[in-house]
Amino acid sequence: MSYRDLVTRPVITLAAVTVAARLPVAMAPLAVVLLVRERPGGYSLGAALAAVYVIGEVAGASLLGPRLKAARARYAMALGLTVGALAFAGLGLGAQAHPLVLGVLAAVAGAAPGAVPGGFRALLTSLVPEDGVAQAFSADAIVSYGVWAASPALATWLALGVDPVVPMVLAAVLMALATAGLWALPVGWPADETDRGGVSMARTLAAVWPLYLTGAAGLSLLALAELVLPALLEQRGIALGWAGPMLAAYALAGAVGAYLYGLRTWPGSPERQSLVLLVAVALVVGASAVAPVAGGIAAALVVAGLLQSGVQIARGLSLKNALPPSAFAAGYSMMYAAVGAGYAASAVLAGVVQSVAAPSTAILAGAALCLVLTAASAVGERRGSRLRARMRLAGAGAEGAAVDGRRDAECGL
Incomplete structure (x- = not known):
């Protein structure tokens, strides 16, 4: 399409x-x-x-x-x-x-x-x-x-x-x-409210917690880019007036990245795409912390914007694949809450680190936190995939048993 x-x-x-x-x-x-x-x-x-x-x-x-x-x-x-x-x-x-x-x-x-x-x-x-x-x-x-x-x-x-x-x-x-x-x-x-197989909405949403974690990790990087960039420019002796154009370039690069993502089908599942791209974004944002000149910082932010949009889209597709239709709206709302929490947590972390260290250190700390959250999400997603596979298998077995029971009853009539 x-x-x-x-x-x-x-x-x-x-x-x-x-x-x-x-x-x-x-x-x-x-x-x-x-x-x-x-x-x-x-x-x-x-x-x-x-x-x-x-x-x-x-x-x-x-x-x-x-x-x-x-x-x-x-x-x-x-x-x-x-x-x-x-x-x-x-x-x-x-x-x-x-x-x-x-x-x-x-x-x-x-x-x-x-x-x-x-x-x-x-x-x-x-x-x-x-x-x-x-x-x-x-x-x-x-x-x-x-x-x-x-x-x-x-x-x-x-x-x-x-x-x-x-x-x-x-x-x-x-x-x-x-x-x-x-x-x-x-x-x-x-939406059929029975498509959760009797599982409550709370348990259905809790089962995809690794995806919320990637959401929080992704927005923590955006918080770093927005909140610490002026201080980083000042640390490097670069005019603060560059902060606005750099953030605008980040947003425009995100729009371009989103357009490119939708042009074709990319290798791997959305879950794997999200994790790989998130690691790449963390590394690129970390590179911006050690870039000595304005051009290097701007280039890192542009690349981060290109990749970050892919993280956002792949994460949405992963959530859609993991939830039944009756939980779509709730799942997307919980993701929205998770990314907001990630932004706020990163803002607090950046403020605390900057009170005792340089802005570049705050960015590196935030990037490291993002990598830790991504690793935890990857482990959780692997376990969650196995659990969902077992649940689907059990559900198929129960459905088969019910069908066999109906056939036996029909044969006895």
Whole structure:
């Protein structure tokens, strides 16, 4: 299947609704910092609000995602987006409110739409044929990288060039538009709640924990690239103004990598592709820490972006292969929570290491942590594959026994 085959009305509509819902999320951490920066202790307050927002995202995805049902997906996602829009509007209109009030609004803005990313991914899976899922995930990654590349510049321009409140108002409007756009999409997706064979949703999701671990590892590297890069440039005596173009190049390279991934079928299973590419990304990011000049750092980030998009797509395909359809939305939501947790954990690690060592050491420590998480994921995935194979074999045996029993009963009639 080619990218051209994806150009259908439902897929294009979903892409537009996804952009409207995803852009506020991408703008929020920076926009909330710019919103309160002129208040006393504004930058500290902004950093705290951004952290609360991310925690809200992780909590919302992990708590609301598993409860999203296919038959009622539209209404649940509409409610989440509506509450998120109101929370963003509250942040904009109450910029001078007490920090505790702003913290509650930031947490709600992050948590309320928590089930939406998983729901959109499950909906996308249902809108394309089986042989087009890889291309659909690649196209979704291209859209995602485009949004994340544009959002910092948009938030900064609106906050500094117009008014700090404007990014929040725009976020509220976009989420409201995404809510309305849901009615141009299917109500949900086909899913048989009995396809888990009697296994609870919690146990079904827990069985694929190695994939969540790779998600956390992958986003930990992105956190390193974003948060430690300015300090690394300063350590190397390079102008800080290069940080923006380098991160933009990273995002654009990710979009190119996503496009290339969807052009053909690559060797190995998605699980193996994800692990191999993640190791490569960790090594490349580690190389950026020892590069002495701006060109070397920029080249390492571009290569990391190219490979990171492959990790993201292969991880999504692995999750789809490992879960029954009724658990798709919940699984994708848990992955969203895992990558958010990985980003936050890496940010904390980078801050702790930088307090006692050079920025380059912080990057190397983060890359080493990613390799450890990847190794643990590989071991867990191997054991999980064996367990799932035994479960499938046992299920086939039980089904065969049931069929034989029915035949015996029919013969006795």
